[in-house]
Amino acid sequence: MSRVLVAMSGGVDSSVAAALLQREGHEVVGVTMKLWGGASDTGCCSVSDVDDARRVADALGMDHHVFNFGDDFERWVVGPYVADHQAGRTPNPCIECNRHLKFDRLVRRAEALGFDAVATGHHARIVDDGSGTRFVGRGADRAKDQSYVLHMLDQDQLARLLFPIGAMTKPDVRALAAEAGIRTAAKPDSQDVCFITSTSGRGAFLSDRVELTPGRVVDTAGTEIGRVDAVQLVTIGQRRGIDIGGHPDRRYVVDVDVGAARVTIGPKADLSCESTALVDLAWTAGRVDGDVLAQTSAHGEVAAGAVRGGDLRWSAPHRRVAPGQSVVLYRDDAALGEIVVGGATAA
Amino acid sequence: MAPTEPIAYLDNAATTRVRPEAIAAMIPAMEASYANPSGAHALAREARRAVDDARDVLAEALGCGPGDIVFTAGGTEADNLAVFGVHQRHGGVIVCPATEHHAVLHAVEHCGGRVVGVDSMGVVDLDAFSDALDPSVTLVSVMLANNETGVIHDLDQIAAIVRDRAPGALFHTDAVQAFQWVDVAAAAASADMISLSAHKFGGPKGVGVLAVREGVTLAPQLIGGGQERDRRSGTHNTPGIVGMAAAAAATVRTRTRTVLEVGAMRDRLADGLCATIDGAIETAVGGRDDRPAGGDRGNVDRSNKVAGSCHICVDGVESEALLFLLEEERVYASAASSCASGAQDPSHVLAAMGVSRAMARGSLRLSLGYATTEAEIDHALAVVPEAFARLRAFA
Numbered sequence: 001m002s003r004v005l006v007a008m009s010g011g012v013d014s015s016v017a018a019a020l021l022q023r024e025g026h027e028v029v030g031v032t033m034k035l036w037g038g039a040s041d042t043g044c045c046s047v048s049d050v051d052d053a054r055r056v057a058d059a060l061g062m063d064h065h066v067f068n069f070g071d072d073f074e075r076w077v078v079g080p081y082v083a084d085h086q087a088g089r090t091p092n093p094c095i096e097c098n099r100h101l102k103f104d105r106l107v108r109r110a111e112a113l114g115f116d117a118v119a120t121g122h123h124a125r126i127v128d129d130g131s132g133t134r135f136v137g138r139g140a141d142r143a144k145d146q147s148y149v150l151h152m153l154d155q156d157q158l159a160r161l162l163f164p165i166g167a168m169t170k171p172d173v174r175a176l177a178a179e180a181g182i183r184t185a186a187k188p189d190s191q192d193v194c195f196i197t198s199t200s201g202r203g204a205f206l207s208d209r210v211e212l213t214p215g216r217v218v219d220t221a222g223t224e225i226g227r228v229d230a231v232q233l234v235t236i237g238q239r240r241g242i243d244i245g246g247h248p249d250r251r252y253v254v255d256v257d258v259g260a261a262r263v264t265i266g267p268k269a270d271l272s273c274e275s276t277a278l279v280d281l282a283w284t285a286g287r288v289d290g291d292v293l294a295q296t297s298a299h300g301e302v303a304a305g306a307v308r309g310g311d312l313r314w315s316a317p318h319r320r321v322a323p324g325q326s327v328v329l330y331r332d333d334a335a336l337g338e339i340v341v342g343g344a345t346a347a
Numbered sequence: 348m349a350p351t352e353p354i355a356y357l358d359n360a361a362t363t364r365v366r367p368e369a370i371a372a373m374i375p376a377m378e379a380s381y382a383n384p385s386g387a388h389a390l391a392r393e394a395r396r397a398v399d400d401a402r403d404v405l406a407e408a409l410g411c412g413p414g415d416i417v418f419t420a421g422g423t424e425a426d427n428l429a430v431f432g433v434h435q436r437h438g439g440v441i442v443c444p445a446t447e448h449h450a451v452l453h454a455v456e457h458c459g460g461r462v463v464g465v466d467s468m469g470v471v472d473l474d475a476f477s478d479a480l481d482p483s484v485t486l487v488s489v490m491l492a493n494n495e496t497g498v499i500h501d502l503d504q505i506a507a508i509v510r511d512r513a514p515g516a517l518f519h520t521d522a523v524q525a526f527q528w529v530d531v532a533a534a535a536a537s538a539d540m541i542s543l544s545a546h547k548f549g550g551p552k553g554v555g556v557l558a559v560r561e562g563v564t565l566a567p568q569l570i571g572g573g574q575e576r577d578r579r580s581g582t583h584n585t586p587g588i589v590g591m592a593a594a595a596a597a598t599v600r601t602r603t604r605t606v607l608e609v610g611a612m613r614d615r616l617a618d619g620l621c622a623t624i625d626g627a628i629e630t631a632v633g634g635r636d637d638r639p640a641g642g643d644r645g646n647v648d649r650s651n652k653v654a655g656s657c658h659i660c661v662d663g664v665e666s667e668a669l670l671f672l673l674e675e676e677r678v679y680a681s682a683a684s685s686c687a688s689g690a691q692d693p694s695h696v697l698a699a700m701g702v703s704r705a706m707a708r709g710s711l712r713l714s715l716g717y718a719t720t721e722a723e724i725d726h727a728l729a730v731v732p733e734a735f736a737r738l739r740a741f742a
Contacts, residue, residue: 065667065671067667068667068692071693071704108741109665109668111741112668112737112738112741113668113671113672
């Protein structure tokens, strides 16, 4: 038995994670991180979500605490999210929250408070290659798999983490919750970015903090063919929401230059690339040579490639990855399943 | 599951254990005096008598007439009634210090009022306060004792400035945290309105008082049957009111001794913590602030604070983690005010006093009460420094 701090968002996954750890005989304490004080309708730290987490913990007979990491969330997640948009990048705030809040701030606090491990309700697995080296593996429910947002975990972190529901499918999680009488059994999954409300959206959030600038839309020859209201809200690969009048072929955003207030659109072919430059490349257990599989969005397709220097060379031409997005590198190790071996940010 | 029975309950500024006298008074108020005090029959008159007896006790304790007592559902309602009641009836500008309890501060902000800064000791900046006053001001609200730091305001001094700069303004004081420790009848003699909350001095939760001196008019915030002379409608909470009066009587009767005994325990606790916790700064104390090894704290002056308040800040330690470790040792305390989710929010009081966010993040409020024992202080002194040391090691 060990002493486990389980991060409870108020959703069904972390509720079941807590219940499973308790069934295994661990001494379990629940914690909900209070990250965001502003408006939120899908987040994991609204008062009603904290109430759900607390009431689930009460029903399981375990202690529950709330940790206010609002300052850190602003510093490491919200601030950079805004700055990235200003710089024309496409951030993934959930990954930054995992990197800086859940798996750094919370894990360090748990250690200071004498916990042996921290558990979360992520759909992912921690696999051991038999020599003590750990990797993040895909969750058993491939449709819910969250290994993509966990790519930053290193050996120290993996050694003190538990993902109790990683081997379960979502229907199994809900069935277990219902059978155990957990009140969040039928609660809808959270979606989207927790600090952005679905009613007012990303544009309204950003416009409260920075000035959004209108821009020109040009074709690849440089001819102006339209306008956008806010160049900071445009992402490479985007097709909807760009008004360029009638165009016979589908056109995509192929470049965004915030400084020049210019969005370039072109045919799908112009979105293709042979390689993607990687920055902040971090390996789970040391550099992996040779071929990898790469995933460039949370539930996106996996494509084959190879890391050469600071680039990922795609085996076949690949749709360009927006700067700021994470590129997660997997290997399909026959024994371990498909596992994360590293991750980086697209330059 | 962790044991929940405290070994040291040091969160009396949040709430107190209900006094036996209050419990004893409330049971017959529920079993026998259950009729509606506004009714016409004999049983109603019996309940009415219980409420009016309580009214006499509170009037005596606050130095006002029985007709001045308006029973409310607690301190927040009393504060809201003072601020919104005056603003709706008289309009104008409302002024308060930045360290007020949110029940006053948020109400004043809601009315578009003026918030005045405080000095590093938590006392309203008298120059800025004077500058903020003019004939457009209809209400000034200054708390008697602060809920986080225990700092006491000299209300006579403030009332003199109000009379000089805004002679038409009413003067309200939130005495919720003071009543256990301070003779409010004397200290708030210059106030037109006084807020109290029963559960801060051994009474039950959900009942309080706004004392409104004769001649003061305000708009009721609860409208209905016209109870409390049309100032606060709603059927009287007879058991709560009776319990509050019993607690108030016991508090007044024992106050001098409690202040001496608890004050000595508080001094022992604060001196002991400052002597054993590296970098601990005691909040808002006067006198010498250099702490030589060995715990010689003879020159520290805490006469500006209520006897039950021990408040320290330590850089590099996080209150939330500290409270977690203290709970494991069954020491129950708090840091700043708690938000709706139960998380610790940064203290607006410490921020107003100019305490850095880093220091304020490491704040610990140990608040003693009438029931605090030497054994509780012993236990706190044994485990609090250790918890700080552990967190320091992981910082």
